[in-house]
Amino acid sequence: MTVKDFTIHPNLNREMPVIDYGKGSYLYDKSGKKYLDGCGGAMTAALGHAVPEIIEAMKEQAEKICFAYRFQFTSEPARKLSEAISQMAPGSLNWSFYSNSGSEATELAIKMARKYWLDTGVESKYWVISRWSSYHGITMGALSLSGNIRRRMRFEPMLHKFPQLQPPYCYNCLFEKTYPECGVYCARQLEHAIQQIGPQYVAAFISEPFIGASGAAIGGPPEYYKIIREICDKYDVLMISDEVITGFGRTGKNFGIEHYGVEPDIIAFGKGVSAGYVPLSGITVSDRVYNTIKNGSGTWAPGHTLGANPLATAVGYRVVKYIMDNNLVEASREKGEYLKEEFLKLQAKHPIIGEVRGKGLMLGIEFVKDRDNKVFFEAKEGATETVIRKSTENGLIIYPAKGAFNGDKGDSVLITPPLTISREEMDEMVSILDHVIGETEKELL
């Protein structure tokens, strides 16, 4: 007997499998089907499922207190988590503030930038420059920042016009240039954008150090962020790194921006900070940003009712401690190198694979119709959808990242398994992908 479900699902006309439980890198639905969690749901379950230490921390804190309001109290778990983040984050990024979702974190990041300029006495700065082929969240402010055309489109009339820059998408350069002869024009265009808007109006620049849902691990040339940092400094623009996916070891460094050797002013984090065990996100800001506000108005009011609640921060602290105690950042780097090698072997075998990219356990595979001439699939051919559907049928969950090129074209998938994944599980994933990509080729080519 089918039980009536009054929950609204992404596809209102499709029956969803019902999750039963998870253990390590695997998920089990109510029908008994087993899935390898190749993307941590949405780049989130960084420790895998049902880790006893996390459950224990959750239980211990729940027995003491779950909620106390941040205007009335701080808590020991929040203090410990902030200290742990200040140790993990680069340079002088030492001060954290908490929310519940990645979207809230990126919105708080731009509000923090605005507040910094207000407290500096520069009231005209409000504009935030972001990039096309990006995703910063679904709330109105975060979606306004996002250059994910498919996700923006439906709400376009309600959004601010933030995205300005083209992404550093070397495989399909939108400027039709080639690295290194291009002189990293994709980074230099920031200067034009600032000049065109007027530096006196530009508060911040925000980007994902490795693009997630909108591009499957597109990073950029090695000098990309050094150029961005220089331009931000030249025009008094704060640099925000959206590390909602890339934070806490996902790319084999504590934070993704560290691959580029620069320090942003503000980091937005989410997902990995609690590994999906509770809703938790936040921002970390530099001494300069913090001290300017502390010595300026001395106040920071924006936030959410449940922000920094003791339960979420206790779980977050235990997750971050687990990552550090078990050297999972280094594990992500090593395992990612192995997995990438295996994916490159798949590329040699399957002409449909245009590019394998990414760092650590944040890897992307892009699919093309004709590799030699770099011809995309048409959106309606459904290359990404076919790979995702066949993977799920074969017991592997991976994440779709469609439309990086112009909203329609660009077919890719993200592979972001738990940082705790074993060698055998990675081999299982590669073998399923080999089969799935082979079947997709037969169907589409």
Ligand SMILES: Cc1ncc(COP(=O)(O)O)c(C=O)c1O
């Ligand atoms: C880079 C990035 N920023 C922000 C968000 C928004 O996070 P949330 O879905 O938790 O609101 C996401 C979600 O996928 C993301 O990938």
